[in-house]
Amino acid sequence: MLHWLRNYVFDPEFNRKRKFLQRISLFQGISRREFGHLFQSLVIRSYAPGEILFHEGDAGRALFILESGRVEISRMTPDGGTAQVAILNPGDYFGEMSLLDERPRSATAAAMDPVRVHLLYKTELEKLVRHVPHIGAAIMTHLGMLLAARLRSITDTAPISIASTVKVREVL
Numbered sequence: 379m380l381h382w383l384r385n386y387v388f389d390p391e392f393n394r395k396r397k398f399l400q401r402i403s404l405f406q407g408i409s410r411r412e413f414g415h416l417f418q419s420l421v422i423r424s425y426a427p428g429e430i431l432f433h434e435g436d437a438g439r440a441l442f443i444l445e446s447g448r449v450e451i452s453r454m455t456p457d458g459g460t461a462q463v464a465i466l467n468p469g470d471y472f473g474e475m476s477l478l479d480e481r482p483r484s485a486t487a488a489a490m491d492p493v494r495v496h497l498l499y500k501t502e503l504e505k506l507v508r509h510v511p512h513i514g515a516a517i518m519t520h521l522g523m524l525l526a527a528r529l530r531s532i533t534d535t536a537p538i539s540i541a542s543t544v545k546v547r548e549v550l
Contacts, residue, residue, distance in 0.1 A: 398445060404443070430488050431488065438483050449488065452485060454486075
């Protein structure tokens with residue numbers, strides 16, 4: 379047991395991953411000691427340039443944390459083409475809505491360079507919530523704040539407000 383603990387704490391790969399993941403806003407509030415639980419929940423995957431990480435419409439089962447390379451996010455247009463939505467860089471994460479709902483992916487993600495990502499599957503997040511609640515709560519809190527900020531951004535620029543929707547229901 380002591381041998382395993384020594385390797386775990388002094389492992390250069392562990393320290394490299396910990397330093398990288400500590401910079402990710404999603405994991406703010408997670409202590410160094412708790413990162414061991416988080417590491418056990420993450421799966422590392424590599425993609426070649428041009429490889430699709432997921433397609434628009436696919437079932438979403440994981441959040442992706444981009445460690446290296448660039449990823450293009452695109453959506454289908456009404457005329458059958460595609461439109462670039464974003465280019466993501468190391469430190470960005472995407473696919474977070476799949477951790478909260480069972481809806482299909484809203485966009486396609488493709489590797490632009492050799493890409494290395496850490497995947498957090500929904501089932502693993504659920505295990506963290508049950509067995510290490512502090513980690514699960516920190517992640518869920520950050521996701522809630524992120525989605526609230528996105529919703530505020532949309533509603534601040536949208537011509538329709540929530541209040542107008544309520545009035546329509548009252549008339550019916």
